[in-house]
Amino acid sequence: MKILVVGGGAREHTLVWKLAQSPKVKEIYVAPGNAGTAQIAQNLDIKPTDIDSLVKTASEKRIDLTVVGPEATLAEGIADKFLIRGLQIFGATKSATAIESSKVFAKELMQKYNIPCAKSVSFSDYKKAKEYLQQQKAPIVVKADGLAAGKGVIVAETIPQALDALSQIMEARAFGAAGDRVIIEDYLSGREMSVFAFSDGHTVVPMMAACDYKPAFDGNKGPNTGGMGSYSPPPFLTPALAKTVREKIMEPTVKAMHAEGRPYKGVLYGGLMISDGSPRVLEFNARFGDPEAQVTLPLLETDLVDIMLSVNDNRLAQMKVEWSGDACVGVVMASGGYPGSYKSGFAVSGLDNLDKDIVVFHAGTKAGAKGEILTSGGRVLTVMARGKSLAEARERVYTNVPRIKFEGCHYRKDIALIKEG
Ligand code: AMP
Ligand code: GLY
DSSP, X not given: OEEEEEEOSHHHHHHHHHHTTSTTOOEEEEEEOOTTGGGTSEEOOOOTTOHHHHHHHHHHTTOSEEEEOOHHHHHTTHHHHHHHTTOOEESOOHHHHHHHHOHHHHHHHHHHTTOOBOOEEEESOHHHHHHHHHTSOSSEEEEESSOOTTOSEEEESSHHHHHHHHHHHHTSOTTGGGGSSEEEXXXXXXXXXXXXXXXXXXXXXXXXXXXEOOEEEGGGEEEEOSOSEEEESOTTOOHHHHHHIIIIIIHHHHHHHHHTTOOOEEEEEEEEEEETTEEEEEEEESSOOTTHHHHHGGGBOSOXXXXXXHHHTTOGGGOOOOBOSOEEEEXXXXXXXXXXXXXXXXXXXXXXXXXXXXXXXXXXXXXXTTSOEEEOSSEEEEEEEEESSHHHXXXXXXXXXXXXXXXXXXXXSOTTOOOOO
């Protein structure tokens, strides 16, 4: 088969790496990819939101299956445009992607179908939102409705902070039309976890769950990022909790989407808060997580191509999806200054000096004139190690990370350092 992967981050490098392990796969193209994907696939200079060029390329190259990484591509309606032309694609349709691209839609769905989530009210009028907020107690959460590259959620510790966030979103329009509507939501405390499931619109097959670290610095300090590392599986995900997540959240959500005329095919990603053993949804995403894909897909033992085809053909119920009992830890190495402004073009060294079971997934990298690897983005690499236990994987990854060097590099030293309780 010929595969096309859309996207250029470490999540997409992981997808390419995993898909390449399938005996069914002969050729893989990536749009646009990075220096890491170029080593195992063919990069194409196409933007992930340039749907027309992606359609054209998939037809011309006779691609058998296209796999989508980023939410922006899904929200543009890539799946609909491929399906109309009879092209196979793994990714949610535009109307199903609303579960991620509109937080108001997701909230209304959860409220209508009794899917556990934080109490919230949505507003399209700035003055009304402001009045409501002035009567609330902090901490409180303000969320822009639309896609905002992970920046549209503000957990405010005081009401003035929340009012400022509201004004940024609705008055200054910091996220453009994504801020036409807002959600004001109760603050939930507890432990966060990302859960994933394959869905063909009817059947739900849970994937490995993972924990993600969004703040830039150790101890969850500093500004939020796209994710500085992750590990799988979460030790606090007991079989009982997994059952609750499946029966109270993932299955009802897929059923609800079906009932709403938005059949959900692809990967459903739930960002959950676990408080006193009970899970509640913070958000849904319509795709694999980044950096969660880097630590969950390596544990998948079933052929990923087979799973994706079974999703597309509505026969997921017949698939036996198996996972290794191992653990994975992924540490993101970022450019100095990220998630603020940073410089690029620095040489990355040490990649050839790693233990043999370490996998480096590239994100912001490009090849230099002599084939050397140069930095070209905020998040540069995810370094991933596997072990029999999280402690073993963690030890392996942190033995290797310091061997990789580039000017200004920073990474968290506390990924998968798990506090008891
Ligand atoms: P989201 O994009 O909705 O997952 O929000 C981004 C981050 O904001 C989450 O990973 C949480 O850390 C935090 N967050 C979102 N909603 C809440 C909430 N209701 N209570 C506490 N923290 C939240
Ligand atoms: N890990 C966060 C995300 O993929 O949205």
